[in-house]
Amino acid sequence: MSVLDIPFGPLLARGLRGALSGPFDLDLAPGRCSVLSGPSGIGKSLLLRMLADLDPNQGQVSLAGVARERMPASAWRRLVTYVAAESGWWEEGVAAHFADLDAVRALLPRVRLDPALLQARVAQLSTGERQRLALLRAVVQRPRFLLLDEPTAALDAASREGVEQLLQELKAEGLGLLVVSHDAGQARRLADVHLQLDEHGLGEVQP
Known part of the structure; x- marks a missing residue:
């Protein structure tokens, strides 16, 4: 079975923990956005990285009923994709980071980016441009869940609006989202x- 045969479904974690964090229980639904807030340094990024199996962790994690240990790490990370606040770039040119240039070219205007950026060098990009391109790099891989670490922190209002509109549309298509954000307005719009993750643990903020 190809990883893309795995349907949209819940992302569940039971007893997820690392050396200095957890245990956490999470029930994340497809087609819904969970916004995660909390003090800086409390471990929000680490929680996302553990869900994506990028940092050492223990516990049971599954997607659409399929246990994480039943698939290679690379397949899991394609389906449950973490996008850092400042993602890595390993080639000099922007275009080299995208297998499907047509797909990303169609999405660029949605997040207020000029398609000409595909011909640029990574070193020429602003922080906000890199941030949006990293998001699109994840989206075109067709994940089932996106784990986004402050995806609009470096953006102006117009660019932030474009990203939020794209996330709403992806959510409507069934994609699940877990978004770290310190922006209370963004939490109201997306969540x-x-x-909330704080010194007492992980819990839901009641309206």
Whole structure:
């Protein structure tokens, strides 16, 4: 079975923990956005990275009923994709980071980016341009869940609006979202569920 045969479904974690964090229980639904907030340094990014199996962790994690350990790490990370606040770039040119240039070219205007950026060098990009391109790099891989670490922190209002509109449309198509954000307005606009991580643990913020 190809990884793309795995349907949209819930992302569940039970007893997820690392050396210095957890345990966490999470029930994330497809087609919904959970916004995660909390003090800086409390471990929000680490939680996302553990869900994506990028940092050492223990516990049970599954997607659409399929246990994480039943698939290669690379397949899991394609389906449950973490996008850092400042993602890595390993080639000099922007275009080399995209297998499907037509797909990303169609999405660029949606997040207020000029398609000509595909011909640029990564070193020429602003922080906000890199941030939006990293998001699109993940989107065109057709994940089932996106784990986004402050995806609009470096953006102006117009660019932030474009990203939020794209996320709403992806959500309507069935994609699940877990978004770290310190922006209370963004949490109100995006969140179906608002989670808070603090010294007492992980819990849901009641409206």
